[in-house]
Amino acid sequence: MHAQQERPTDSLGPRVTTSGAKYTDDSSHDFNANFEVNYRVNSNLFFQIRGYRDKNASQDLFGGSFFAKKYVTKRFYMYSGLSAEFMGGVFPDESISVKLSQFNMANGMGYDLNKNFTIEVENLINVKQNFGGFSNQNDFSVRGKFKF
Template sequence: MRNNHSRKLQEGRGLIFNVFVLLSCIGLYGQEQNDVEEGSTSADSKLTITDFAYPRTWLSSEQHASFTMNYKIKPGLFFELQGDYDTYLLADVFRMPFVTKLYISDKLYLLSGIELEMERDKMQIDLPPPQLKFKNGWGYDIRSNFSLEVEYDLHFNKSIYGAYGTPSLLSVHGKFRF
């Protein structure tokens, strides 16, 4: 009796494995392959869109996503719209800066714009109202995939809440694109 049960268990495992392999093959070979034609992306393109996200993991319930849209007005002048969405234990945070970038040389640019930051309260802890910020700064493209930026944020909303209580913020950060 016991031998019969273990044999059926092994057959069931073998069937599950075969179904998994079959579905994997269908998934791999059933997708249409689209090759990018040479020259289809151009340095003269007016609109570029980049995004990044990673989902929740089994260790954490956090999720982070961002996008950047650049629109070339004329050579050396760009509009940039960003969006960042982060989920945390206590709140979800959405940040959307809109800046204008003016290149004053091949690699050095000035930036100016506004930013709106909002939070969604998950735990009913009375989070601050949406924050409005005025941004100024400069950036330098060290390489085509790496740049440094210095930004000064002036917060219009006054608040007693932690980081929101500061009237302004100076930040230095790097951007690595890959």
């Protein structure tokens, strides 16, 4: 089937790629950071790890996910995997406690418009239902990613 043909190996680039960003707010000591690691199995199949940390005055969140990503055409891909988010308190007199705040099954698809911009849609389905009022039962997102 033409959609399953592997792309030529000379244009694939490195087997492992990484990206990440961190930004801070010096006035409040808040910060946000994220990272992504991609491992190319072959020209159409990738494993991907994503993670983030958001810290503000009242909470400290860390989330991570693991996906298998399959290109079905040269630019269109689908992915599926698991994601989890952990929450901890940041008050000085609070005992250190890290709690699982979300555990999700993630399914999505993306399209590489060009080598610098990708559009993705994703559906997160909350696997565990007893996380309380601050967890989303299901989440649908649309995002664009610039690469530079």
